[in-house]
Amino acid sequence: MxxxxxxxxxxxxxxxxxxxxxxxxxxxxxxxxxxxxxxxxxxxxxxxxxxxxxxxxxxxxxxxxxxxxxxxxxxxxxxxxxxxxxxxxxxxxxxxxxxxxxAVPPSKNIAQPTVGxxxxxxxxxxxxxxxxxxxxxxxxxxxxxxxxxxxxxxxxxxxxxxxxxxxxxxxxxxxxxxxxxxxAVERKTLFNKLLELQGNIRVFCRCRMTTASSSCLETPDDQEVVVVQKGNRKKFQFDKIFPQSRTQEDVFAGTVPVITSCVDGYNVCILAYGQTGSGKTYTMMGSKENPGVNIRSGQLTLWSFRENISMLEIYNENLNDLLRKSSDAALDIRVQGKSVSLWVRKLTINSIVFLSLSSRSHLVVALEVEGSDQVSGLTSRGTLTLCDLAGSERISKTEAEGQRLVEAAAINKSLTALGQVHQGCNALHIPFRNSKLTLLLQPCLSGDAKCCVFVNVSPDIKDVAETLSTLHFGSTIRQVSLGKAAQNIVPAKNNKTDK
Ligand SMILES: Nc1ncnc2c1ncn2[C@@H]1O[C@H](COP(=O)(O)OP(=O)(O)OP(=O)(O)O)[C@@H](O)[C@H]1O
CATH class of the missing domain: 1.10.287 (Helix Hairpins)
Known part of the structure; x- marks a missing residue:
């Protein structure tokens, strides 16, 4: 037998x-x-x-x-x-x-004419x-x-x-x-399928530049980062690792497929998470000479598209419109059916300015993108939300008291809520209402969106505990994938619809 x-x-x-x-x-x-x-x-x-x-x-x-x-x-x-x-x-x-x-008189006998x-x-x-x-x-x-x-x-x-x-x-x-x-429609479907296979949440790790001779980080390949602490080696895997040597261009190139998907009609969110001084603002905003993802994505012209921009700061669970001249009226987030209205004031992309904001607040820049393909006549609308989060260091480390403690508690609350949203995004109830940040980001974190998270880490040995904490956060959200995205495509005005 x-x-x-x-x-x-x-x-x-x-x-x-x-x-x-x-x-x-x-x-x-x-x-x-x-x-x-x-x-x-x-x-x-x-x-x-x-x-x-x-x-x-x-x-x-x-x-x-x-x-x-x-x-x-x-x-x-x-x-x-x-x-x-x-x-x-x-x-x-x-x-x-x-x-x-x-002139000739009539004559009976006309023998010869008188005129020649x-x-x-x-x-x-x-x-x-x-x-x-x-x-x-x-x-x-x-x-x-x-x-x-x-x-x-x-x-x-x-x-x-x-x-x-x-x-x-x-x-x-x-x-x-x-x-x-x-x-073009089939291409978009395939492109989206490709992104879905890669994961609707993509987590990139960026290591900050340092002049120190020793570092707590090793990057054996472009998907693995190793944290070395007192002889122990802890490995983390991400969709892409950007070591210190990688430029702003390289980093932006990593986000282009996801941004393209926004121009194809999907809501897209790019977040930078990490402790204070780990390079979040450098990644997102950059400098005039070396602009970051925010500026570069605004300059990207994939199709001929019109954009509107809104720029908000969340400080101590309060919203500030950074593009509004007077700050008399308090802002609030309006929930319309399932979508949250981010639009407070709209300006053109050229109005983006280099802001120096408090590291104790979240900066949310939202670009409303409408792409229209001249040949196919199709129009698609998406929102690209770019978020530079406040420093993620723990309260115990900050040894905060008074106003600092209030700020740290607010940041802690919102970042914890962000982690909960990522972890619960396949569940029936997603706790978006736990913080202003998650409520504001709801349209670009729920089922019809794609998300790209940068975990920014410092290679300094003194920061190793925070680096580990940041990488753990990134690893956790990498396990989760968003639901199938829904595309917002409409036929252009005065154009025939597809057969
Ligand atoms: N990849 C890099 N290359 C060169 N300089 C960098 C890089 N990353 C960060 N820096 C520099 O390191 C410093 C701290 O970076 P940055 O302000 O972006 O950190 P952060 O995480 O945004 O801090 P905060 O939470 O305070 O906003 C800045 O002077 C920035 O120019």
């Missing part, structure tokens, strides 16, 4: 390799879509050029028809003038002959010659008119054909546009 092999659960590495295979095949499909879309764009531009050429030719032909009509009109006028001249000449000859006849026959003959010859040349002229003008009319008919035929051709090309352009639209 043969024994049955024990039933085994698929190993973790097996599920990882399946996930990788899935990711790889989606990536291949996405590249293929990109090729098809490029091809369609090329065809579309060629057709547009064809239409331009046809329009140019058409307007040339129309001008030609107008010119020929004018020539015909002119020739007709000349002909009429000639006929009038001829008539006048005939009249003159007739009156001359009459006058001559009257010479001038009379000459006049007759002249009249004949004039008649002949007149006939020739008339026939030439008639011929020219007939030719001209024929040419005009031909031109009219060509214009008719051209109009038909234009209609056909316009139809082809519309078909191409519809195909492009379909491909």
């Amino acid at each position: 043969t024994s049955q092999p024990p039933c085994q659960r698929p190993s973790h590495s097996l599920s990882l390799s399946r996930r990788r295979d899935g990711w790889w095949s989606v990536r291949q499909a996405l590249l293929e879509r990109d090729r098809v879309i490029d091809n369609l764009k090329q065809k579309f531009h060629n057709k547009e050029k064809e239409v331009d050429n046809l329009l140019q030719r058409n307007s040339y032909l129309a001008r030609e028809v107008r010119y020929r009509n004018e020539v015909i009109q002119h020739l007709n006028q000349k002909l009429a003038e000639l006929e009038a001249d001829q008539q006048e000449a005939r009249e003159k000859i007739r009156s001359l002959l009459n006058r001559q006849a009257l 026959i010479g001038p009379f003959r000459q006049m007759s010859r002249l009249t004949r010659e004039m008649n002949v040349s007149n006939k020739q002229l008339r026939s030439t003008v008639h011929q020219a008119l007939t030719d001209m009319k024929n040419q005009l008919e031909q031109l009219k035929g060509a214009v008719g054909k051209m109009t038909l051709g234009e209609q056909e090309v316009a139809k082809e352009v519309e078909e191409l546009r519809s195909l492009y639209r379909k491909e």
Whole structure:
């Protein structure tokens, strides 16, 4: 009797390799879509050029028809003038002959005319010659008119054909546009699937620059960071590690796929979490010479898109609108159905300023993005929320008292609430109302959003406890993934919807 092999659960590495295979095949499909879309764009531009050429030719032909009509009109006028001249000449000859006849008295015996026959003959010859040349002229003008009319008919035929051709090309352009639209939508779906496979919450770890000779951090590869404390080594894994050597460009490049997803119509949130002085503001805002994610994402032009911006500070559980001149009225968050209105005041992206804010407050910058694709005619709307959180150090470390203690308690409360929201985001009830921060971030932390969290850490040995705490926070939220995102796409005004 043969024994049955024990039933085994698929190993973790097996599920990882399946996930990788899935990711790889989606990536291949996405590249293929990109090729098809490029091809369609090329065809579309060629057709547009064809239409331009046809329009140019058409307007040339129309001008030609107008010119020929004018020539015909002119020739007709000349002909009429000639006929009038001829008539006048005939009249003159007739009156001359009459006058001559009257000058000669009638005689019974007309043997010899009293006036010589010479001038009379000459006049007759002249009249004949004039008649002949007149006939020739008339026939030439008639011929020219007939030719001209024929040419005009031909031109009219060509214009008719051209109009038909234009209609056909316009139809082809519309078909191409519809195909492009379909491909673009499929591309977006694939791109989103790719992001979902990578995880709707992505956690990046950024190590701050230091001049110290020793560091408590090691980065063996771009997904692992090791904290060395008194000979102990604690490993943490993240979606991406940015060691000290990584520039602002590198860091921003890591967020571009998620930001692209915002332009595709998803709500996106980028957060920077870490202790005071760990580089959160440098990552998010940066300096004038080395701008951070906030400024760079505002300058990113993926599509032609319109943006509005709002900038808020949460200090001691109170909201301040940083773009408002007077601060008389207290701000509040309005919950409309499931979405929270972040919009307090709207300015253009150029209004972003480099702020030096208290490290005891959270800074929330929200960009409302509306992208419209000129070719497909589709419009999508998303919100990009960029958040520089207050320092995460524990109250015991800050040894705070008085006002500092109040601030630390408020920060602690909101950051704990943020952790709870991340941990509970697959549950039925998500505790968004536990703090102003989570209530404000609700639209970009709930099911229809994608989130990217930077855990900023200091490599200084004296900060190792806070570094460990920050990395634990990052690891915990990395375990959680947001629900399937819902896209906010609407057909553009005056544009046909996709077939
Ligand atoms: N990657 C980096 N490269 C160069 N300088 C950096 C880097 N990260 C941080 N710094 C510098 O370190 C200092 C502290 O950084 P930063 O102010 O961004 O920290 P923070 O976490 O925002 O602190 P706070 O909580 O007080 O706002 C700043 O002078 C900043 O310019």
